[in-house]
Each structure stands twice: as structure tokens, then as C-alpha cells.
Amino acid sequence: MTNSKVGPSDQNSNSDPIPKQEWYKDGLKFSCSQCGNCCTGGPGAVWYTEQEGREMAVALGLTHEEFTAKYTRAIANRRSLNESQTPHGFDCVFLDRTSQPGRALCGVYTARPAQCRTWPFWPENLETPRAWKAAKAKTPCLGMDNGTLYPIEQIRILRERDRADNQSAPW
Numbered sequence: 001m002t003n004s005k006v007g008p009s010d011q012n013s014n015s016d017p018i019p020k021q022e023w024y025k026d027g028l029k030f031s032c033s034q035c036g037n038c039c040t041g042g043p044g045a046v047w048y049t050e051q052e053g054r055e056m057a058v059a060l061g062l063t064h065e066e067f068t069a070k071y072t073r074a075i076a077n078r079r080s081l082n083e084s085q086t087p088h089g090f091d092c093v094f095l096d097r098t099s100q101p102g103r104a105l106c107g108v109y110t111a112r113p114a115q116c117r118t119w120p121f122w123p124e125n126l127e128t129p130r131a132w133k134a135a136k137a138k139t140p141c142l143g144m145d146n147g148t149l150y151p152i153e154q155i156r157i158l159r160e161r162d163r164a165d166n167q168s169a170p171w
């Protein structure tokens, strides 16, 4: 997939230093249209921490062991949610395209991993205006540059949360 999921070559991209110039100091617009494009695409990964796994298990009414066995897989020293191949691409296992026709919903929305909560304000997307536009086009994410204005303070929180999530200890 293209964004919330990340491809193998993207796995370490969030370790870049904090950008010196915040070109988005006046904020950025973003409102999700629930198209689901960020939860599908090519083969990739939806990383999550052990604590996030426990929270998703609770949300699904499963034990952590059941959740891990049924919905996740190990990639190197991290764990990812599974994906399933559909006509749309490699959908995250929790992408729900049937409950509301025309919409793609997250089946663990209230407990979704930080990787998903912080999209599209990932460090690599914020490096330059060009990177932002590229992420928007590649996904494609119609929510970027539309709708709600996120002030710089909120963008910083999301950006740094994603960075910290990517630097968290493997488990």
C-alpha cells in the first residue's frame, strides 16, 4: 500500500532528523473522505506496538494471543497487521468495505495504531512541499489539502508521535 501501510523501502524513513524548516507553519488542511486508499495498495505493513496490539484485541473482544495469531504477522523484529488481496489491492485486514456502501472504514478505528492516527502528518511527508504533494498523489489521498485546517502545533504533535512510534523498541 501507499501510505498508512508502508512498503519495505519506507520502513526506516521516519528516522530522519526534525526538519529545520517547517514550510507548513501556517498549517495544512486535511479531512478524511473514507476512501480507504491509505489502507490498501501494494504489499506493505501496518506497524503496531505491543500495547496497541493489546488495545486492538480488547476492541475486538479477543485475547492478545488470539488477536496476534489471527490478524498479525512478524516482519523482521517488528509486527504488522495482516493484509488480504482484494480487487483494490492489498487491503489491511481491518479495512471494512461492506458496512457502509461507498465508504471504506477502519474496523478497529478507536484502537487503530499510531501509524494510522498520524497520517498524513508523517515526517517524511512533511519534509518538503514536494514530498507532501507526492504522498498525496501516490496514495492518492483526497483528504490532503482539503477541509479542516490543522495548525502547526497539532501537526507537530502528530509528526513527532509518528517519529517516536517508528523509533520504539522492537518486540
Ligand code: SF4
Pocket: 031, 032, 033, 034, 035, 036, 037, 038, 039, 119, 139, 140, 141, 142, 143, 144
Ligand atoms: S481520504 Fe486520505 S486518509 Fe482518508 S481514507 Fe482516503 S487516503 Fe486515507
Ligand code: SF4
Pocket: 004, 005, 038, 039, 046, 081, 092, 093, 094, 095, 096, 105, 106, 107, 108, 109, 112, 113, 116
Ligand atoms: S488499522 Fe484501520 S486505519 Fe490502519 S491501515 Fe488498517 S484499516 Fe486502515
